[in-house]
Amino acid sequence: MGLELASRSTLIAPSATLAMGAEARKLKARGVEVLDFALGEPDFDTPANIQEAAFRAIRGGHTHYTPPAGIPELREAVASHYSKHHGLKTAAAQVVISNGAKHSLHNALMAVCGPGDEVIIPAPYWVSYSDLVKLTGATPVVIPTTEAEGFKLTPERFLAAVTPNTKLLMINSPSNPTGVVYSRAELAQLAEAVLSTQVGVLSDEIYEQLTYGDAQPTCFATLDPRLPERTITVSGVSKTYAMTGWRIGWAVAPDGVSRFMGDLQSQETSNPCSVSQWAALEAIAGPQDSVAVMKAEFTRRRARVLERIRDLPGITCTPPDGAFYAFMNVSTYFGKVLGGNRIEDSTDFCMQALGQAGVALVMGSAFGAEGYARMSFATSLTTIEKGFDALKRFLVD
Numbered sequence: 240m241g242l243e244l245a246s247r248s249t250l251i252a253p254s255a256t257l258a259m260g261a262e263a264r265k266l267k268a269r270g271v272e273v274l275d276f277a278l279g280e281p282d283f284d285t286p287a288n289i290q291e292a293a294f295r296a297i298r299g300g301h302t303h304y305t306p307p308a309g310i311p312e313l314r315e316a317v318a319s320h321y322s323k324h325h326g327l328k329t330a331a332a333q334v335v336i337s338n339g340a341k342h343s344l345h346n347a348l349m350a351v352c353g354p355g356d357e358v359i360i361p362a363p364y365w366v367s368y369s370d371l372v373k374l375t376g377a378t379p380v381v382i383p384t385t386e387a388e389g390f391k392l393t394p395e396r397f398l399a400a401v402t403p404n405t406k407l408l409m410i411n412s413p414s415n416p417t418g419v420v421y422s423r424a425e426l427a428q429l430a431e432a433v434l435s436t437q438v439g440v441l442s443d444e445i446y447e448q449l450t451y452g453d454a455q456p457t458c459f460a461t462l463d464p465r466l467p468e469r470t471i472t473v474s475g476v477s478k479t480y481a482m483t484g485w486r487i488g489w490a491v492a493p494d495g496v497s498r499f500m501g502d503l504q505s506q507e508t509s510n511p512c513s514v515s516q517w518a519a520l521e522a523i524a525g526p527q528d529s530v531a532v533m534k535a536e537f538t539r540r541r542a543r544v545l546e547r548i549r550d551l552p553g554i555t556c557t558p559p560d561g562a563f564y565a566f567m568n569v570s571t572y573f574g575k576v577l578g579g580n581r582i583e584d585s586t587d588f589c590m591q592a593l594g595q596a597g598v599a600l601v602m603g604s605a606f607g608a609e610g611y612a613r614m615s616f617a618t619s620l621t622t623i624e625k626g627f628d629a630l631k632r633f634l635v636d
């Protein structure tokens with residue numbers, strides 16, 4: 240008899256974005272040219288000064304265990320990042336360094352959620368949120384938002400979803416997958432609603448440095464002096480510094496929560512990679528020129544993507560104010576035939592786009608929003624042009 244899995248194993252599905260990436264890789268391995276817009280990671284190399292810091296760390300013997308919550312230098316630097324960029328006074332003791340922001344989210348949820356608790360998640364949401372909540376035994380309560388509402392949760396909708404069991408509200412601005420950036424005033428109204436309840440906030444601010452035009456990121460905890468004691472802020476180096484593979488993220492949390500998150504890591508992973516921590520220190524405390532260069536390139540790509548979407552028949556997109564995704568409304572194709580196949584939903588649309596046009600997108604349903612397909616523009620302009628040429632042929636022929 241095989242080893243029976245725990246009931247927990249039924250709670251989660253593999254991440255849909257990674258699954259789409261894997262499907263695309265399979266086609267590539269068969270020699271098919273795939274224009275990959277599925278994965279959410281910058282295509283740039285990690286900036287040279289950060290690479291050098293990692294080499295220095297290795298040569299300097301920083302290859303041993305570190306404190307479970309991270310090296311003091313990095314925790315201090317993250318705390319200073321919050322005072323410098325957001326005006327939030329934070330002690331290094333409140334900062335916990337983890338193996339990527341995803342790990343920070345998991346540990347934060349483990350710290351405060353359990354069976355019987357509810358976590359409010361506005362949809363569209365990042366693929367992992369609901370499964371990470373389920374892993375703790377808590378229940379995700381998904382509140383759909385519409386494109387007409389700007390994909391934003393209103394205080395009224397939030398308050399209507401609150402029950403005596405609501406533990407947390409998860410908020411993500413700039414958002415993956417929509418690119419929506421809440422204005423400070425909108426978040427202040429949401430904060431007021433939150434403060435009229437006992438609910439805490441888990442604010443995922445991983446795209447904080449990637450905003451376009453007039454859009455500005457807001458650190459949720461800064462909206463009211465009462466918020467830091469009930470807010471966990473998550474961010475990291477993956478997106479801003481093209482460091483997805485280094486696996487460094489962090490949480491800034493109230494004392495008890497950060498202490499538990501560190502203890503959890505001490506039992507679970509010991510510490511985030513020592514070398515990566517020194518590299519992340521250089522990323523946030525060193526020169527920031529590379530961030531501006533990468534952002535300028537994302538800005539160019541975004542403009543081109545929006546231009547080319549306008550040229551696609553039947554597809555619309557609310558321009559993203561942040562992150563590097565275009566969340567395209569593809570619902571006009573539902574019930575129609577494309578490439579000889581009937582399209583019923585966003586999964587059909589994305590599967591046909593991959594199979595027939597070699598274009599890898601992610602279905603909106605993975606983000607709790609049927610009717611859409613997410614295109615990541617963290618890829619070269621050449622791929623973008625080729626991808627849209629292929630998509631247009633696929634839609635028109």
Ligand SMILES: Cc1ncc(COP(=O)(O)O)c(C=O)c1O
Nearest residue numbers: 279339340341365415475477488
């Ligand atoms: C909204 C959001 N949060 C968190 C993460 C995870 O970041 P990391 O690679 O640092 O774990 C991602 C990555 O795609 C993301 O889009």
